[in-house]
Amino acid sequence: MAVPLAILSLVFLTAQSPAPDDLLQRGRDSYRSGHYADAVKDLSAAADAFLSPAKVHAYVTTGQLPSLDKFETAIIYLALSYSKMGKDADAAEQIRRLNAAEAIAPTFSKLAQPAAPAAIAAAQREADQRVAAARAIAEQEDDLLQRGRDSYRSGHYADAVKDLSAAADAFLSPAKVHAYVTTGQLPSLDKFETAIIYLALSYSKMGKDADAAEQIRRLNAAEAIAPTFSKLALADIADFQAVAKRVAPGTPVPTSVATAVTAPTPAPQPAAPAAIAAAQREADQRVAAARTTAEQEAEQRIATERAAIQKAADEKIAAEREAIRKEADRVIAEARAAAEREMQEKIAAERAAMQKTIEERIASERAALERETQERIAADRLAAQRQFESNPFTVLRRAEALASSGQVDEANTTYLRLLNAPDVSRDAVAAVATGLYRTGDYRNALRALQKIGTFLRGEEDLRFYKAVALYETGSYSEAKKELACALPYIQMTDDVSRYRVKIEQTTP
Structure with a gap:
């Protein structure tokens, strides 16, 4: 049976491995022992070798592809490994490749792996659970946008920046960027631009013109995806244009703007399922630039x-x-x-x-x-x-968002994942320690503070956190020492006073 070249190119990758059977076995062993990154590396190489250019050419010529069963086996364990690593998009891609391979010749039902279908079903259930958890976070996107706009109008600009930044990141999350690259559709673009407009206004009110100018640049980048600015009916458009001319006079700003309205803001529509609480400015620009460059280059070469x-x-x-x-x-x-x-x-x-x-x-x-x-x-x-x-700052913002939404266990897990990562900077460890302290995980907060080592001048707040963590974990003598070192340099808040009484009244 002849198969379109598009199907072959879907399941074919160009790298080759000198020993595909050994790679397959090693990858399966790594999966079973919990070394999922090693499993992905070996199974990817095995899949590439089982569907090498020579074997594809032989299939086109003879209609036979003897290694298809091994290719599908490698793909199955790749999907399972990606699922265990929490990379659901990559796991879904392997299932798509498996379906494409099945179009060549039905092989999956013949694989001597009784546990494979059940394992894949378990992986799918696990992925569904993560999607459901992400959906709960995504439903807060519109609330963040509205809260940010309300904070701006009431003069609470720092609060506005915090909520509007989180909303913008959610409206242009990696999952939505990936969907745009795949489908060409980005339904949340108008909300993203609204968040950017109010971010620029808030930064301007705070005297941070450089940050405001950066939002103008992000707006222009978003307009390159699809012209949306002219359709926004916002009461503060005129203020935004004035800010744009002042902080970014050399940057073009869309001028065909819909008439400003003063009516109440419509109730937010339900947010799209799938979001991650944080996004990095540079990531969306590079993804869009990479896609545009690749498409133009492909069209020219074709x-x-x-x-x-x-x-x-x-x-x-x-x-x-x-x-x-x-x-x-x-x-x-x-x-x-x-x-x-x-x-x-x-x-x-x-x-x-x-x-x-x-x-x-x-x-x-x-x-x-x-x-x-x-x-x-x-x-x-x-x-x-x-x-x-x-990016560790992306991980920290995700953990902060989880903690803010009441998902303390998930926030602590995210903090610990960054704490246990190799080559984490001292600032990142300090931020993790602060986050764990605020969520009440004193044992792990103490571990992070101990990892910092000697405190520097200006880090007396961290020394106070360490004193509280020592007290809460039963190390009263050490808690007194740390508290004594920190008290002369920190502000005497209610929280400090309360713990000062507690720690000083304890007996060793």
Whole structure:
């Protein structure tokens, strides 16, 4: 059965491995022992080897692909490993690749892995649970936007910045950027631009013109996705335009704006399911730039290749036809009656061979071009996504958002994940310690504070946190020492006074 090249390119990756069976077994062993990152590395290499260019070519030629069962096995364990790592989008991609492989030849039902369907179902259930948890967070997006606007209008600009930043990050989360790259649709763009407008106004009121100018730049980047500014009916548009001219005079700002209204803001619509509480400014720009560059480059290369192939084919056909016509005239002139049938057969054979050669070359070059384009787009997307997910400040903002929404256990888990990560900066550890202290996880807060080591001048608040954590974990003598060192340098708040009485009244 012939399978479209699009399906082959969907399941095919170009890297090869010298020992695919060993890689597959090693990947399965790593999955079972809980080393999921190692499993992903080995299983990806095994899948690439089981569907190498040579094997794809053999399939196109013979219709046989003996390694398809091993390829599907590698894909199944890749999906399971990604699920265990919390990378649901990558796990879903493997299930899509599995379905594409099944279009080549139904193989999944023949795999001698009774536990695989149940394991995949368990992974799917786990993914559904995470999606449900994310949905609960996503429903707060519109509330954050409205609260930020209310804070701006009531003069609480710092609160406005906090809520509007979180709302903007949620409206342009990695999941929504990925959906835009895939579908070309970004329904939350108007809300994102609204959040950006009020962020610029709030920063301006706080005297932070550089931050306000940055929001103007982000607005222009959003307008490049789809013109939306002119459709926004906001009462503060005129103030925004004045701020834009003042803080960013060299930056163009959309001028065709809908008439400002003073009517109450409509009730927020339900937020789209799937969001992550924090986003990095630079990530959305790089994802959009990568997608635009990749698409333009792909279109240019496809057009160039097609034109070159067509031109070469036309020239070759014209030359061959001219040569055949001259030969035919000569042969016919010498022996028309005897040679006419032979000449016509030869012409037909040569034309068929030439046409076949041309078609094979066109198909080969198109497949190579499509494969290269898809790989570059995938690589750019993966690089942008990894950069976004590896930033410790993104992790901290996610944990703060979880704590603010009452999800203390999830916040503590996020803080601990950053604390246990390698090469974490001292500032990040201090932020983790502060977050754990505020959520009441004194044992882990103490661990983070101890990881900081010697406190620097100006970090007396951290020393007070350590005294409280020591007290709450039963180390009263050490708590007294730390408190004594911190008290001369910190403000005597109700919380400080309360713990001062508690700690000083304890006996060793």
